[in-house]
Amino acid sequence: MGIENKPVTRVENYCATGSEAFRNACYAVAAGAYDRVMAIGVEKLKDSGFSGLLRGDPPGDGTASELSLTAPAAFSMLDPAYCARYGVDPAQMRAAMTHVAWKNHVNGARNPKAQFRSEVPKAKIESAPKVAGRLGVFDCSGVSDGAAAALIVRAEEAYDYTDRPIFVKALALAAGPGRGAVDQAYDFSTFPEVVASARDAYAQAGITSPRAELSFAEVHDCFTPTEIVLMEDLGFSAPGVAVKDVLAGEFDSDGGFPVNIDGGLKSFGHPVGASGLRMLYETWLQLRGEAGERQLADPRLALTHNLGGRPGACVSFVSVVGSERG
Numbered sequence: 001m002g003i004e005n006k007p008v009t010r011v012e013n014y015c016a017t018g019s020e021a022f023r024n025a026c027y028a029v030a031a032g033a034y035d036r037v038m039a040i041g042v043e044k045l046k047d048s049g050f051s052g053l054l055r056g057d058p059p060g061d062g063t064a065s066e067l068s069l070t071a072p073a074a075f076s077m078l079d080p081a082y083c084a085r086y087g088v089d090p091a092q093m094r095a096a097m098t099h100v101a102w103k104n105h106v107n108g109a110r111n112p113k114a115q116f117r118s119e120v121p122k123a124k125i126e127s128a129p130k131v132a133g134r135l136g137v138f139d140c141s142g143v144s145d146g147a148a149a150a151l152i153v154r155a156e157e158a159y160d161y162t163d164r165p166i167f168v169k170a171l172a173l174a175a176g177p178g179r180g181a182v183d184q185a186y187d188f189s190t191f192p193e194v195v196a197s198a199r200d201a202y203a204q205a206g207i208t209s210p211r212a213e214l215s216f217a218e219v220h221d222c223f224t225p226t227e228i229v230l231m232e233d234l235g236f237s238a239p240g241v242a243v244k245d246v247l248a249g250e251f252d253s254d255g256g257f258p259v260n261i262d263g264g265l266k267s268f269g270h271p272v273g274a275s276g277l278r279m280l281y282e283t284w285l286q287l288r289g290e291a292g293e294r295q296l297a298d299p300r301l302a303l304t305h306n307l308g309g310r311p312g313a314c315v316s317f318v319s320v321v322g323s324e325r326g
Contacts, residue, residue: 015222016173016308017041018148019276019317023171025152035153041274042147071222072140074310076133078225081188086240094134096243097224098125101138101266103252104221108263110294115144115269139224146271148278155325164288169301170204170320172197180312193316194233194305201303201318202235210235211257214320215299216286218279220307221264231259234305234318253294261286261294276306276317287323300324
């Protein structure tokens with residue numbers, strides 16, 4: 001590969017690590033420091049003997065009690081918090097969560113690279129054993145091994161490498177203050193970091209109406225209520241309307257705005273360090289017309305969203321990429 005003695009920088013941003021590698025690679029090329037940079041994301045979760053990502057938290061004074069929660073427990077709080085904020089019937093919210101899981105498994109069944117390639121009936125999703133709160137087994141992303149990579153060059157040289165490159169329109173990362181556990185104003189029904197990073201990305205790309213101007217999106221559906229909340233934080237649904245939009249099929253592969261057409265974290269899998277680059281890989285396939293059975297009709301502009309952390313204490317990455325330069 002010709003990479004002997006080349007500089008290598010390791011980055012870490014939890015579940016957004018792959019996106020962070022991509023962002024830094026793009027900046028290295030844009031700054032003129034390098035002509036070609038490869039961003040790589042990889043995870044081997046199954047080698048540890050534990051069913052998940054091992055982590056060590058720094059010592060604190062005990063106020064950030066949410067750090068002792070498992071990831072499913074932390075994200076399970078989105079469900080009742082969203083219902084309370086918008087007066088949503090818990091049964092309707094449960095149906096929307098089920099639809100997200102069902103949709104993403106349908107999409108993943110058409111993806112030969114997905115970890116889980118079978119459709120799952122809604123009845124099976126709803127009757128699955130509970131993991132935390134109302135989250136069942138099928139509301140959670142799996143434990144995955146995987147890797148992904150992207151080669152970044154200057155836009156004006158892209159056609160030297162391929163006749164169908166994709167172009168980066170926006171890179172936005174918001175690192176929150178992590179005050180969720182102690183901030184009385186935070187109600188666990190939204191991700192302020194996502195709102196901030198989306199606003200930044202849209203400004204960079206000149207997007208004023210994301211659902212109308214974007215062709216599709218890949219988002220961080222680590223748990224089913226996460227995807228529902230993200231539809232509002234990213235501006236795809238009005239506040240309090242995402243549940244209705246989900247149940248109406250608006251984000252299905254044949255809906256008005258496809259989301260997680262490759263199966264998402266839920267079905268494709270979540271090899272933590274690689275997930276952000278996996279999302280960009282799907283935009284690469286779709287924008288080049290190479291997504292096979294799941295190919296969308298004439299996509300032009302796509303969004304990826306990658307989350308690192310948990311509600312109240314996270315980072316959020318949003319990119320916008322397109323098939324045309326400029």
